[in-house]
Amino acid sequence: MAANKYSLTIYRIFFPLALLLLLTGCHSYVLDDAQYDLRNSFAAGNFEKSEHLLNRFEEKNIYRSKDAVLKNLEGGMIHHFAGSYDTSNTYFHSAEQKIDEAYTKSISRGLAALLANDNTLVYDGEPYEDVYLNAFKSLNYVHLHNWEAALVETRRMAYKMEQLDIRIKGIAEAFAKKDTAEAREWKSGEVNLQNSAFSHYLSAILYAKSGHVDDARIEYEKLGTALEEQKRLRRYPVPRHSGLKEILYPNRYNVLLSGFTGQSPVKEQEDIRIWLNGYDGDEDESFYVKFSLPKLTLVETRVQNVRAVINDEKVVPLKLIEEMDVVSAEVYSAKQPIIYTRAMLRATAKATGSHLIANAVRKENKGLGALFDILGIIGQETTEKADLRSWQTLPGQAWMNVVDLPLGTHEIRMEYVAANGDVLYTDIFDVIIAEDIHLELVESIYSY
């Protein structure tokens, strides 16, 4: 009688929970597909299609409230390169707010993530994403000729990077203070990955152009540190810091040339399925475990150089200021052990739990026990799902340079060049230099 009551309890708890977990697992696959489509249309330079896709995904509620940061980052970037700068700012502004709100972690979501997978957690953005969004917002404002607002964004990104630096160094210093035995030297890590060369470069220019000489100098110095720190990771040579000093002299340039290449790294799911064998007397105690781990792969760009051809006469090479894809891959690799450990613990707990339930049922009814075993496997297959969410439309590399052009209209042709010298892609701009122009921005992207 007691055993019957026990199995009844199991059914009552098990079935609703299983149903909930199955539903949770399904949505993440839909979001992955949506993100994949978005990446492809954006990489193809079809921003209209990307906009259309994003609207459709919003209508279909594919981005749930937990994915709001992601949706807004994608929206911000798509509209930025589509030239809808105000809309882009609205998206980026929401992304920033949502990142801020995500500081307070939801206990219920944490519990759900323990039962299902990490996709139930709020996507709260990486610290470098929080900085890059301000960089693109400030570019939006430069396009809109709203200098004051561009400077607000500059201050925000400078502040965020400073706070990250304090946080990283603060942790190292705290460890150093605790380590009275002086067993080892506590440093803030070999690479301060949150130190964005691209953001420092942009900040230095905007500060210099608005007459904030000291702020520009500080940003320029930090740019040097960022370039030095990222040297270890980069695939391409780092530009000489002293070669970028011209950005400190605002009267020597009036056009900022920027070219973005490549794509952000791709996260793919790697599934590991194993049978753990064991015997309890004559009983077969083998059970099935499935781990789903996110694996990050860099997307190689075909572009080896970016140059601007001005009025068919002057050629200005752009300097590779930052490899954003490498930065995001490195940040991910630092977090990987935590993600992997959590996935393994969760998968093992799920497998053990379903196995125990199946065993309990088997004692009552052998056939039903076997059915529960199968249900357990299906449950694991469906709910174990790697968190593949990441900012799909973030470009891979940022190339920049400044140039001084006389008053009048100029044709600037941005050329993306392959290793063999072939021009892979060309983007042409007509730039008008007027008396009152602080800084004209020429910006283009080629994602392959």
Next chain:
Amino acid sequence: MKYALLTTLLIGFLFTGCRPSNKVTRMDPSQTTDLSGRWNDTDARLVSEEMIHDALTKPWLNRFNRNHQKPPTVIVGHVRNESMEHIDTEVFTKEMERAFVNSGSVNVVASSEERAQIRQERREQQEYASYETTKAMAKEMGADFMIIGNISSIVDETVDRRTVAVFYTINLELVNVETNQKVWINNKKIKKLIERKNYRG
């Protein structure tokens, strides 16, 4: 029964955590609402109240009245935003304009952006309006003083980002358009401490 209730509660708890809910309550605009810690209507109101009161009670006004036997004419210039937030400075400069006009002690003329629109209208009147109703050109009232200023902010936060302190300083100055003499300067300081929760339900 007990277990069914427990399961329902657990599922309900999981869904409650995910679902945002909207509730709208109308309230008195003068009531303080600090939601995010960012610059808000209360800050703008505090600035305008302080600035209006100070500007209308300081000696520059009486001195001008005594010397010129007429109220001064003021134009609102640019209040630079040097903070880390996008702040609409017009919220409090418009309040100041309203208080100046309603006090009867200070005349206010249209700002440069507003003027462009009015000048366009006047130009069109010369061509399209009847002779009797056409407004004359070159009859604008020149300002005696211009209000300029800036807002800056200092943000400081703990290493764990749990506590954030924001300090705003708002400077406003009244500058004589003819002589560049500053006749009134005031500043308002606002400090906020934002404490964030680590966890919610």
